[in-house]
Amino acid sequence: MDNGCEVVWFKRDLRLTDHTPLQQAVQRCQQRGHTLVLLYCIEPELWRQPDMAHRHWLFIRDCLAELAQQIQSRSHTETSLLVAFGSLTDTLHWLHHHCAIQGLWSHQETGNDWTFQRDRQVQAWCREHRLEWFESPQHAVRRGGINRDDYEQFSQQFFDMTCAGVPALAISMPECVRQLPLDQISDIHADLSLLRYSGDFLIANPSVRAMTCISGEQIQRGGRSLGLQLLDTFVASRSHRYLQNLARPLQGATFSSRLSPHLAWGSLSAREVMACARHALMQADDASHKRNLQAFISRLHWQSHFMQKLEAEPAMEFVEQNRLYQAQAEGANRDGEGELEPRLTAWFHGLTGQPMIDACMRCLRQTGWLPFRMRAMVMSYASYLLWLPWQRTAPLLATLFTDYEPGIHYPQIQMQSGVTGINPNRIYNPVKQSLDQDPQGHFIARFCPELASLPASWRHHPALITRAELLRHGLELGVDYPQPMVDHEAAAQRARQRLAMVHNHSEHRQTSRNVYEKHGSRRRSAQRHATSSVDVRQLSLF
Template sequence: MTVQVVWFKKDLRVRDHTPLRSAAARGPVVGLFIIEPQWLLSPDFDRAHFDFARQSLLSLASSLEQRGGALIVRVGTALEVLDSLYDSLRFTDLWSHEETGVQWTFERDRTVARWCREKGVQWHEEPNNGVVRRLASRDGWSGIWQKRMKRKIVQAPVGLDSPLPPEHPPTASTLGLSKQRLGSSQQGGEDSALQTLESFLHQRGANYRKDMSSPLTGSKGCSRISPYLAWGNLSVRQVHQLTSERQRQVKAQRAAGALSDPRWVASLSSFQSRLRWHCHFIQKFESEPEIEHHNIHRGYDGLREGDHDPVAFEALIEGRTGYPMVDACVRSLTATGWLNFRMRAMLISFACWDLWLHWRPVALWLAPLFLDYEPGIHYSQCQMQAGTTGINATRIYSPVKQARDHDATGSFIRQWVPELAELPTALIAAPWQASALELKLAGIKLEHQYPLPLVDHKTATQMAKKRYYAVKRREEVRREAQRVVERHGSRRKPSRRGSRSPEK
């Protein structure tokens, strides 16, 4: 039997890994991961991404070795590494999952496909999660997703019989990577992923529906599995089925009058629905990868491109906008690599509506900061918050309202904006409203220790909406919106509410 090469990308696990299982049925298996220069040099890369991936690779290597396999980790372009491996093994089959990545990964895969044809190597690409390649229509996509989620979990193979010894991943210092900026406490790897999911489903997740909105409670009340999904330490199908199993358990406990916390019912249902949305957004990127670079709705081209304010953008990046909730979120994200979804949305909203920044530089700023960076979700979400999808409700978040709703005691702001710590709770979300005496008692000099707001939220967003709706009302823009719906719409029943959502 000939050697089978399994090319691991962002699917670093042995459970529910169809390419690995299929390859093992055909012959001895060599696992391969390529550390590509394009990845290390890309603007969306951060050292923390490498560290998490390396932890995941060490976990994967151990799992493969326990099954008689070996993981080969090499540095270079895909063609360089595959050429070298081909010279030593003369393999005829290459296995991998389909990948939905940024432009350079798409171009690399096309190059690898040509290389395989030239070498007579058959490249077997298997579907990954609920994303459908070459999807002709969004009609019926939900049914395809459901069928994939219900398929039996693929068990990890044994007896891999690798003909090569393992080659473990290099360290960050060996590669000359810069000092780590993020301080994430999450460790990569399949076992860590399963432990995190289990703790959420059985311990931390009871109040998920409420906890997920606040950066204070979200750090524990959210599932925290997003980095593991991004790097494939878990498959979406695994999460879906384990959640369904937990839902059945909760249902049985409720029927028997033995359910200790009734909040589990709604929280698990809410979490389950978000798994579908996870794939829904990546499907947009798969169907139209160009949205990494341009507006989903081309009618909004030119809306913000000529108005970039570098001073305002720099203040945002530094967490010195004068809006404490915005600045606390920026500083927290920079330090930890994580922020709950609502606060992520608020940051993008503030950047694109209050500061009138284009979503593209904002997306490139945030991508390296998110430990769970997933391009398919990231670019779609940035555009949705910026209003350039043309089909979603306008989302404008008031930073002061968000602080008072989701940091009622001011604890989050005090932790990350300590220069305001002595302000009374009633004023900490809007220090410019404090009197001279109140500022003096708190030992604060605005503009010295903490800046005044870059813009007035009400005035800035009113002007932004005026410019935005002047474009949205155009007939050609309305027609283009229908094209976007046909290509990317979720096929949900339309909302009874109007398209203009109230300020959040």
């Protein structure tokens, strides 16, 4: 048996740069003569969760391949990435039996409820085997919550820290891992298989739910080198037109950073992206470019701000932050516009009869990305106008976002569904957003090709055009393209009336104050009112 090993568990941190757990584990190996295991675990149960999808794996597998290649290229001892197929505790049990684990090292994770419960099981396993689990923050998020009055200072201190470099991987693997054949899956027992991985091929994940595979999906590729390329081109050139195009679904695909999946899955660290953006800001020589870079830097702060919310209140994945809205939703059953399932299916597949909504959902299904404004709009449409329960739409949207980050996703879902009590109820008018962000209807024509033959001005709301005129352009509503499921103006009015019932409740002010004290930003804003405790800048995250 070896003298003992240190295990670095890669999670949403698929990189070697600015990886504190890796750096600290290597130092301890050098000090104590331990061997080193670099581990990624493909956990079947995680991939059965309703918010996990095929496109997430496609991005992760790219990152894993490059990570494995980097490990081999930087190792002087033929160290490889160990990929396990099975539960983490089964994997740790096998490693501990064969090479005496001395410490487990990882980043903290603000994930979904399943990962939260999994981490509790890992903690119990470590206690049972008298092992230390060393967790390091990789975002400006304090484990267990934080007094929001102190958060801005805490966040600033985190981002001011110097990024850690890549440690020298001159440490051997344990004999039990070294004996595994390279690039061949070894079945340990019925519930555990191991792969010593070189990165020379892409790994298949047999646990991905087939129903989440979308035909023709063309999502962003993963891997650190692509992330660095995006970062370089953004700060150098694309950021010049960042704010101008941030909300536009066509132009935003080019001029937004497109770094969100790399941050979500950790091929880049938030701190190194912040350092790069700050450096570019110092070098910028015109006021416009500085404004754009400052806006991007602000959004990096907001990322951690939202993640801190879920960290402080994990139940946010399932339950409204302001419990008064829970009672209201249950009372109305959020089913006031006909049967729920047909509405949910039509929304998810982009068949609502509202062109901008449908184009956005189809774009999301095909590409895995939308700009923030459009994300807010499709969620607002589902919650307010179709009156769908956010608990049903949230995991569906998660499966479509390549950059799904639970700590951002669930607070944003609740914000755009109007159940926090501290944010304005933004009921987006999809026709107005269409005219504002896609005035010529090019985005609609691309993703709703059945409307491409219409004059540009008709594409935004074809239901207003007579049947005879539509037929002359080869379109019949209800046959070639759906009739609108709802009258968006009438549905918006009904939603306002329902929400007013909660807002007028005698306890609303106090429950909203409680939410603000726990989760609200303390950043000053001229637009914030003492009675509402709202910071509208929170709506510009993505």
